[in-house]
Amino acid sequence: MNEAELRQQMVDLARSMFDRGYATGGAGNLSLKLPNGHFLATPTGSSFGRLVAEDLSVVDKNGNHLSGKRPSKEVAFHLAIYEKDPNCNAIVHLHSTYLTALSCLENLDPNNAIKAFTPYYVMRVGELPVVPYYRPGSPHIAEDLAKLAGKYRAFLLANHGPIITGSDFLDAVDNAEELEETAKLFFLLANKPTRYLTDDEVTDLKGRGK
Ligand SMILES: O=C(O)[C@@H](O)C(=O)COP(=O)(O)O
Numbered sequence: 379m380n381e382a383e384l385r386q387q388m389v390d391l392a393r394s395m396f397d398r399g400y401a402t403g404g405a406g407n408l409s410l411k412l413p414n415g416h417f418l419a420t421p422t423g424s425s426f427g428r429l430v431a432e433d434l435s436v437v438d439k440n441g442n443h444l445s446g447k448r449p450s451k452e453v454a455f456h457l458a459i460y461e462k463d464p465n466c467n468a469i470v471h472l473h474s475t476y477l478t479a480l481s482c483l484e485n486l487d488p489n490n491a492i493k494a495f496t497p498y499y500v501m502r503v504g505e506l507p508v509v510p511y512y513r514p515g516s517p518h519i520a521e522d523l524a525k526l527a528g529k530y531r532a533f534l535l536a537n538h539g540p541i542i543t544g545s546d547f548l549d550a551v552d553n554a555e556e557l558e559e560t561a562k563l564f565f566l567l568a569n570k571p572t573r574y575l576t577d578d579e580v581t582d583l584k585g586r587g588k
C-alpha cells in the first residue's frame with residue numbers, strides 16, 4: 379500500500395474501532411511504518427472517530443516531527459517498539475474497557491497477565507507482559523518496552539491499557555480486538571472453574587500462525 383492508502387486505512391479502521399466501542403473520547407493512539415521508513419501516528423488528543431488523513435502526524439525514527447499535527451505524547455514508546463522489533467509494522471494503543479480493567483488488578487503475573495484458555499489468543503498474541511505504572515507520556519514507558527519488544531506481540535501498561543503490535547495495521551487491529559475479547563472472557567470466567575490450555579497445547583499452537 380502507498381502512503382495515501384495507509385493514511386486512509388488508519389482513518390477507516392480507527393473509525394471502525396471507535397464505532398464498535400474499542401475507543402472512546404480522545405483515548406489511545408495508533409502508528410504504522412511508512413514505505414519510506416518514516417512513521418505515521420495519530421495526533422495528540424485526537425479521537426479515533428474523527429481522524430483526518432491529511433492531519434495525521436509523520437515522525438522519523440528519532441521522533442522528529444516532520445509533518446501533520448503534533449504527534450501523540452506516546453510516540454516515543456511506539457518508536458522504541460519499532461526499533462527493537464523488526465516484525466512490527468503497526469501499533470495500536472487502547473483504553474478499551476476490559477483490558478484497562480485488567481490493567482488495574484493487583485497481583486497480575488508480570489510475565490503474562492492472561493494465562494491462555496483459548497487457542498486464538500495464543501495464535502494472535504501469546505503472552506501479555508505487564509509494564510509497571512508510569513504517568514502517560516513518561517519516557518520510562520519507552521525504556522521498559524525497549525526491553526520487552528521483539529519478544530512479545532502485546533503489552534499491558536498497569537493502570538492504563540494495552541499496546542498491541544502487528545505485521546501491518548490491519549493485523550494490529552485484529553490482534554487488538556482478539557485481545558480485548560479475551561479480557562472480556564477473562565472477567566466472564568472469574569470465579570468459575572476454568573480449564574486453561576496445557577503447556578503442551580500452547581506449545582503446539584505456537585508457530586502454527588493464525
Ligand atoms: O493515556 C494517555 O494519556 C495516552 O496514552 C493516550 O492514550 C492518549 O494520548 P495522545 O495520543 O497524546 O492523545
Ligand SMILES: [Zn+2]
Nearest residue numbers: 406514538539
Ligand atoms: Zn493511553
